Amino acid sequence: MKTKIVFFLSFFIFSFTFSQSSLKQLLKKYNTESVPYITAEELSKEKSDYILLDARESKEYDVSSIKNGIFVGYQNFDLKRTTDVILANKKDAKIVVYCSLGVRSEDIAEQLKKKGFTNVFNLYGGIFEWKNKGFTVINTNNKPTEKVHAFDKEWGKWLKKGIKVYE
Template identity: 50%
Template sequence: MKLFKILILFISITSTAQKSVQDVLEKYNSHSIPYISVEQLKAIQQKDSVILLDAREPEEFQVSHLKNAKYVGFKNFSSEEIQQQFPDKNQPIVVYCSLGVRSEKIGEKLQKLGYKNIQNLYGGIFEWTNNYYPVYNSTNKETDTVHAFNKKWSKWLKNAEKVY
């Protein structure tokens, strides 16, 4: 009987565990905001005037962020501040977080405010650094350190020094 309970627990744990970033995004996101890949963002970042919005918490942003990203946060997201800073509701916006879950929620808030050209960075800052693209600290110096959000989510961050 004890072996049976252990087997059931093992099956339960392994069947609910996400095996890839795709699995995580399928589980937590509704795909209401279209994705942009890190490769696509890297290609357009230099040419186009895309607005990068960081939907993580202040301590995460301070450790590292994408170049020229604007901090908007998640818990303390302010619709009023966004509309003041970015009055053009047609300008391209890419929202990111650690993996792409919180950024989808912020993207939905932007849609409700009337913004029309929003994309969610697939895999977030983790996927960005996993592709060896640069991130910058609070003094805008390139860094190898990324806030890993928590131990559970940190397994998706491969090519950076993890900070909690």
């Protein structure tokens, strides 16, 4: 019996470590880390201090978002509108940009930094990691939901909790 418990604990710890390492490797592959990361746990503690920008496409945002996340998109991201209207040129505002995993959001965050915004962060693991850590996402009616747009089957494997939506 002890052997089984030790085996299962070892397997669980190994699996957890491997999945974290793999996410780290994935982000290292696609990102330059030019924008500092903020973890889901860190953000959850001080969320009201940040302006949250959602850098996913509208079909993803329409499924769910992090509460108070403002849609800015990716393909049609409008830097001028975002800086002038949403951020009101508050160069020292605390900003967190997120997407599915943190790849597209780094691109958007880099643009904000180049425009002179100094407190810009990229949500490590994006909305997937936010949901995986047990934090709430909301639908367009501002109600909690389990649904998260999983982008595609390849990226969707990183969403471990919640209901994956691909439409």
